Amino acid sequence: MNFIDLHTxxxxxDGSFPPGRIVEMALDAGLKAVGVTDHDTxxxxxxxxxxxxxxxxxVVPGVEIxxxxxxxxxxxxxxxxDFRNHDxxxxxxxxxxxxxxxxxxxxxxxxxxxxxxxxxxxTAEAGGGQIGRPHFARAMIRKGFVATTNExxxxxxxxxxxxxxxxxxxxxxxxxxxxxxxGGLPVLAxxxxxxxxxxxxxxxVAGLKEAGLVGIEACxxxxxxxxxxxxxxxxxxxxxxxxxxxxxHGESKKEISLGKxxxxxxxPLEFLHRLKDRRDRKSVV
Ligand code: AMP
Ligand code: ZN
Ligand code: FE
Ligand code: FE
Numbered sequence: 700m701n702f703i704d705l706h707t708x709x710x711x712x713d714g715s716f717p718p719g720r721i722v723e724m725a726l727d728a729g730l731k732a733v734g735v736t737d738h739d740t741x742x743x744x745x746x747x748x749x750x751x752x753x754x755x756x757x758v759v760p761g762v763e764i765x766x767x768x769x770x771x772x773x774x775x776x777x778x779x780x781d782f783r784n785h786d787x788x789x790x791x792x793x794x795x796x797x798x799x800x801x802x803x804x805x806x807x808x809x810x811x812x813x814x815x816x817x818x819x820x821x822t823a824e825a826g827g828g829q830i831g832r833p834h835f836a837r838a839m840i841r842k843g844f845v846a847t848t849n850e851x852x853x854x855x856x857x858x859x860x861x862x863x864x865x866x867x868x869x870x871x872x873x874x875x876x877x878x879x880x881x882g883g884l885p886v887l888a889x890x891x892x893x894x895x896x897x898x899x900x901x902x903x904v905a906g907l908k909e910a911g912l913v914g915i916e917a918c919x920x921x922x923x924x925x926x927x928x929x930x931x932x933x934x935x936x937x938x939x940x941x942x943x944x945x946x947x948h949g950e951s952k953k954e955i956s957l958g959k960x961x962x963x964x965x966x967p968l969e970f971l972h973r974l975k976d977r978r979d980r981k982s983v984v
Pocket of ligand 4: 706707708763946
């Protein structure tokens with residue numbers, strides 16, 4: 700069978716491998732296509748697409764947008780949008796400014812907690828890409844304050860922990876619309892992180908479908924087989940395309956492998972065919 704991975708992060712955001720390298724790794728792993736979905740930026744896409752064309756691997760241009768949501772974490776993936784679209788770029792800029800407003804406040808909180816760390820230490824870890832909390836974690840490891848990324852999140856950076864600082868986000872419907880308006884396909888990422896009951900999730904999905912949601916990320920590194928079944932059923936019920944990906948970040952999330960997730964992830968190429976049918980507006984799912 701043919702497999703793909705539609706959810707990866709590069710050095711354009713908080714992944715540790717450059718976009719071109721991820722594409723090479725996907726080819727080496729035997730995948731038939733790889734989606735690049737950096738947080739709040741499309742800066743890695745040109746390089747990924749170019750490398751894909753050179754080595755003969757299908758690259759799906761994408762993005763991952765954080766949305767404001769009352770429980771858990773909501774991310775909306777976008778695929779095939781025109782990432783040079785003016786309004787789309789402007790909205791990404793707003794999200795990027797949200798990061799630059801937040802980041803010094805995380806440093807301040809860490810300083811108050813006695814961790815001697817500067818914004819420069821964190822910037823050095825990011826190498827010019829969008830700065831996310833995994834870069835803080837890496838800087839904290841380098842300085843010897845924690846041993847692992849997970850420890851950095853569990854003790855300091857995760858929601859509810861003492862150095863957590865919120866950042867500007869769009870509401871879910873706005874995130875869906877910004878992707879649609881740029882001609883892209885919005886997909887609800889890792890529904891498990893919403894921490895909703897099946898009934899609650901169903902009403903969230905119904906609302907997003909109303910706004911134009913096209914897909915739901917059924918297969919994901921942290922989804923149990925039961926969760927995958929639930930999300931596949933939701934996809935069917937709401938005529939959404941099921942998608943899937945590992946959320947590969949390289950060194951920032953060592954336990955997740957490209958294409959394979961925690962070892963047993965297998966996202967069929969057929970999901971991508973269905974997604975492209977939607978893009979070409981010719982199919983009923
Ligand atoms: P940010 O976009 O800066 O808020 O950071 C979000 C990123 O941090 C996510 O995409 C993950 O890569 C990572 N992350 C979030 N929560 C955790 C956690 N509890 N443990 C490890 N990594 C996490
Ligand atoms: Zn990330
Ligand atoms: Fe995510
Ligand atoms: Fe992600």
